[in-house]
Amino acid sequence: MPFALILAAAAVGAFAFRDLLTFDALAQHREALLAFRDAHYLWASLGFVAAYTAIVALSLPGATIATLAGGFLFGIFPGTLYNVLGAALGAIMVFAAARVGLGADVSAKIAARGGAVARLQEGLRVNQWSVLLMMRLVPVVPFFVANLIPAFAGIRLVPFAVTTMVGIIPGALVFTSVGAGLAEVFARGEAPDLSIIFTAPVLGPLLGLAALSALPMVIKALRRKEA
Structure with missing residues (x-):
């Protein structure tokens, strides 16, 4: 039921908020948002975090725009x-909704069925910290899907929460810094260049961090071969 509600909210939100969570909407309402932040900084901060949480939890469109807005309204810090x-x-x-709704049953069925998928599930559990961190550092897997895979694989909450919070910091820092410079972009009547994350100065360090997070898996594999 919790997971079904999220899917339903995502479907409704994709239609209802498609014109609100956009760059054009942010540009149009920027003066009002800045005025509210200056007049009620604490409430603006709490409201922003709550709104961002809802966007991600309900899988609404506009998470990237929300990240830019965080940088625009609050700067690189505390925006990041x-x-x-x-x-x-x-x-x-x-993750919690998927675990409560379907995750436990799916995980048990995969383990009972055996085969390649079960081996993949067990490998994810054994190397959960490294794999989860790599999924966040190099976001090849869509964010929503990356929240579901660990739930269906039977990963515990603590590793998921820690690796999520740590792994998204580099990407959040990049997009928040882009958002912090939106005042000049708005003045020129342009849109921000979000392809910056795929440039060598940004992508290189991210790949390096991902390789570093994979090091424990490599060491385990070498030790098994030696044994």
Whole structure:
């Protein structure tokens, strides 16, 4: 039931908020948002984190726009902190809902059936910290899917939560920094260049961190061969 509600909310939200969670909407309402932040900074901060959490938890469109808004409204810091908190809390809610709704049954059926999928599931459990961290550092897997795979594989909450919060920091920092420079982009009447994350100065360190997170798996494999 919790997972079904999330899917239903995602379907409704994709239609209802398709014109609100956009870059054009942010540009149109930027003065009002800045005025509210200046007048009610604490409520603006709490409201932003709550809104970001809801966007991720309900799989609404606009998470990237929300990240840019965090940088635009609050700067690189605490904007990055707010973005990470919102994304992590939303991801944990999706993970928990999937675990309660379907995760336990799916995990048990995979284990009982055996075969390649069961071996993959067991490998994920054995190397859960490294695999989960790599999934977040190099976001090849869509964020929503990356919240579901661990739930269906029987991963515990603590490794999921920690690796999510740590793994999304580099990407959040990049997009928050882009958002922090939106005032100049708005003044020129342009849209931000989000392809920056695929440039060598950004992608290189991310891949390096991913390789570093994979090191424990490599060491385990070498030890098994020696044994």
